[in-house]
Amino acid sequence: MNKIALGVASSISIYKAADIIRLFQKEDLAVRVIMTEKATRFIQPDFFTALSGEETIVNLFDRRQRPIEHIALADEISLLLIAPATANIIAKLASGLADDFLSTFYLAVKSPVLIAPAMNEAMFLHPQTQANIKKLRDNGVEFVEPEAGYLACGQTGGGRLASPEKIVQTSLRLIRRQPVFKDKLIVVTAGPTRESLDPVRFLSNRSSGKMGYELARQAYQLGAEVVLIKGPVELEPPTGVKVETVVSSEEMRQAVFKYYDQASVVIMSAAVSDFRFRQTSLKKIRKEKLTLNLELERTPDILEELGHLKRGQLLVGFAAETADLKTRASDKMKRKKLDLIVANDVSREDIGFGRDENEVYLFWPDGRERLIGKTSKRKVSQEILTEIGAMLNERKGNN
Ligand code: CTP
Secondary structure (H helix, E strand, O other): OOEEEEEEOOOHHHHHHHHHHHHHHHOOOEEEEEEOOHHHHOOOHHHHHHHHOOOOEOOOOOOOOOOOHHHHHHOOOOEEEEEEEOHHHHHHHHHOOOOOHHHHHHHHOOOOEEEEEOOOHHHHHOHHHHHHHHHHHHOOOEEOOOEEEEOOOOOEEEEEOOOHHHHHHHHHHHHHOOHHHOOOEEEEEEOEOOEEOOOOOEEOOOOOOHHHHHHHHHHHHOOOEEEEEEOOOOOOOOOOOEEEEOOOHHHHHHHHHHHHOOOOEEEEOOEOOOEEEOOOOOOOOOHHHOOOOOOEEEOOOHHHHHHHHOOOOEEEEEEEEOOOHHHHHHHHHHHOOOOEEEEEEOOOOOOOOOOOEEEEEEEOOOOOEEEEEEEEHHHHHHHHHHHHHHHHHHHHHHO
């Protein structure tokens, strides 16, 4: 099912519901908005109707709806999200009151329910509100915690609606999670590494980190615990993902090994520098002193080390090739004892490094291969993780 019901209550943060709708639409999800009567004092229902392309629901007895709309709609949705949720709607849902469309609908819904509260900090922390939240949690309702920041009452404190991005990412995890990823730790590396010569000069590469970030985001949506170990890139970290920032290949190596024992899957999408300077200086080297023959040495191959030490972890590597894609990628897979290798042609300008799109081949040790044709890095990551999910399921079946 590709529909979300979005309940909107009367909070000043109601305007953020517009961004929430847009973010769902980008994920190809339709949104049906349900407003409380009081919310219509802030924004007219027509606003959400125009944005969502579907008639906004406010009243239980509205001739424009199907005769028993709250039951019909409950069967069509994969999630009920209430954002923003006020203290009043939370109290109503906790006590099972059904005196308007939203509260009645809540009782009819069988899909997951997610609530994003927004209110003054004192109201949020009030023992009655907290007791209501606990009661709903005990009934399986999930919450996106409000954040600290500037509140409409002029105070600064907790109680502000979480960001639309965080609310949507948490929603997607509730819709897309798959049992095979539950309680599994997936380690993803992303971006370039930087090998310094001195405090101001370094050796690096053109990796943007986009592919690794997308893989981390998608792994979180599928229900995994995710650690993203990233080199120097400035992208917005994905919601719910633990981020470790490193600079050099040696730092990346140490960070990966910190999690290796607990990991079920390691995806090395980082473009780890293959070389570093044999000698480095803690002070800036003056140009007169700089010899033109700087000596380089190989960095440790993290993936190869992981391959030799693996005990049940599923290892995924990347290969950036300019020719003989299949032969070279397959050689790397064998040498590094990988379970899957993702290979792309870096001589092409339209995909890969720094681009939003990619086209990759997947190769498996048993000779199987698959092309993921040119598409967004988001879609490519979804496909890669679907394959990883299938491999995890297969392993479970074999044990
Ligand atoms: N990798 C690693 N440690 C390194 C170098 C690379 O873990 N020191 C990982 C990368 O994260 C990637 C894969 O190994 O998953 C890439 O293998 P590599 O042998 O570096 O191949 P290419 O980058 O494709 O380059 P080349 O063909 O020049 O070796």
